Amino acid sequence: MPKLITLTEPRSAAAEALRALRTNLMFSSVEKPITTLLVTSCAQSEDKSTLLANLAVTFAQSGNKTILVDSDLRRPMQHDIWGVPNERGLTTMLLEDAAMSSPPLAQTEIPNLALLPSGPLPPIPADVFSSQRMNDVIGVLRARAHYILFDSPPVLAASDAALLGSKVDGVLLVIRAGQTRRDQAAR
Template sequence: MPDAQLITLTDPRTPAAEAYRALRTNLTFYSLDKPLHCLLFTSPVPGEGKSTVLANLAVTLAQGGNRTIIVDSDLRKPSQHEIWHLDNQRGLTTMLVEVTALANPAVQATAVPNLSVLSSGPLPPNPADVLGSRRMDEVIAALKEHADYVLFDAPPTLAVTDAALLSAKMDGVILVLRAGSSQRDHAARAKEQLDRVKAPLIGTVLTNARYDAPVGSYYSR
């Protein structure tokens, strides 16, 4: 059974699932002039839904025929292996420390065609140094050889420096906010921190937003 967070699989006819398909469309048109192969998802603080947004967008990209890899680059509190019910003994950190792993990425297939996951792997003592290393550049290049889209789940921007360090290596960065709980000053500070490292911030995603009743009645037919 798909995880309850994967609304694009458990209830694909809902407005929430359609919103993810709309996000896929927006990204597709955004990248007509500048291809977006590597996207990083972060949030100002924990609990704003970045991992869920990434997982559901990945489903829609894969369903659209795109080879898609989810990379759990949150090397402090990884969650993608839990969302997808996968083993986490090998993953991103495996590729970072094993020389031969670049040629054979430790990705795991999912039940969704075209979609695979590179879990975090064993957690290192120095996540920021690892993610900012030259070796990480090599890992990103290797993953791009195997996919049309590589989506990176990064830690919250204001909590640690990991997302800022990794964002400079991306084609685009998406900041996830949660309606009713995200604070305006947190969002502003997160943007400032990303701007400081010249991160390619392409937009935001708002989770937990209410939709109009007429929209809901349309999708319930």
């Protein structure tokens, strides 16, 4: 299981850097605050899911209701990070009307932080994100929390991040020092 450094080492430089990132995101735009954020990377193995799990903890610790959505419908990781089942989740909300009125959120041990796992994986994930129903899901989640944070597949691997990125207030691209090539990040 990846390390949630914001919990295990809250006074570390890494945990402090995550809190600084959270603060910068919270106050980055006065006219249009970022309340929905997509986190992606250029390629796999850049630890975007672990970074996002830690970032979600910092948002929740600031006293704001936060929902972490595993919208990586190709290689979901958040249910493993948090140790929750993945039978129901985002895809359930996209398919079942009942799940829209009662979203299958998993409460974490962190006050103010809930997880919406990916749920069963669809055959063509990109179709999910271009649908009107995805807009509806985002609206339902906005009514339940102040911040909605989306974990997305890598941007160079699939169009999912670009499609979902057009529906949120901001996008954070995670790059790994010494691994992510400059030309990849520029794309």
